[in-house]
Amino acid sequence: MEGVHRQPGLASSSILFNFRPWAVTFSARLSIFSSSTSANHQERTTFSADFAARITITSLNQLLPRATKSLPSAKLLLLRLVWGVNRGYQTERRVLAPRPSNRKGREGERVKVIRSVVREVAGFAPYERRAMELIRNSKDKRARKFIKRRVGTLRRAKNKMETLTNVIAEQRRAGH
Known part of the structure; x- marks a missing residue:
């Protein structure tokens, strides 16, 4: 599998995924069907994937820039996702005035x-x-x-x- 490698010191059910689409690096430890927490890491469960796996973030300092550390971690991840339904930076739609060309042909x-x-x-x-x-x-x-x-x-x-x-x-x- 490309982009997947085992990290020394992790349990056998944990795999480190590195997604690098379009210059945005997202690293997360994928713990399949396990909810174990380690004593030396403050792990945070952020969201469940479709295949019943949980992605846990071990070090927010390495993954996210300093300006966004005050936001909750789930919101931060959603802002940084580059795939899926809610991908990209979430913006509001601008309300535009009607264009004159849209009424062409109207009586x-x-x-x-x-x-x-x-x-x-x-x-x-x-x-x-x-x-x-x-x-x-x-x-x-x-x-x-x-x-x-x-x-x-x-x-x-x-x-x-x-x-x-x-x-x-x-x-x-x-x-x-």
């Missing part, structure tokens, strides 16, 4: 009013009137195919179908 109030006036004055095209009759007679699939031939693509046809269906619903509500 503004002015354009909405102009289009409604044009629709009211000019009315519907002959193919739209025929499609509305097909929709009123519950021939939605036939209407969609008919509109698709007129406007070119299925996506445009679906949008036109939705628009015409909404117009028919408004007419029914108005009592026409």
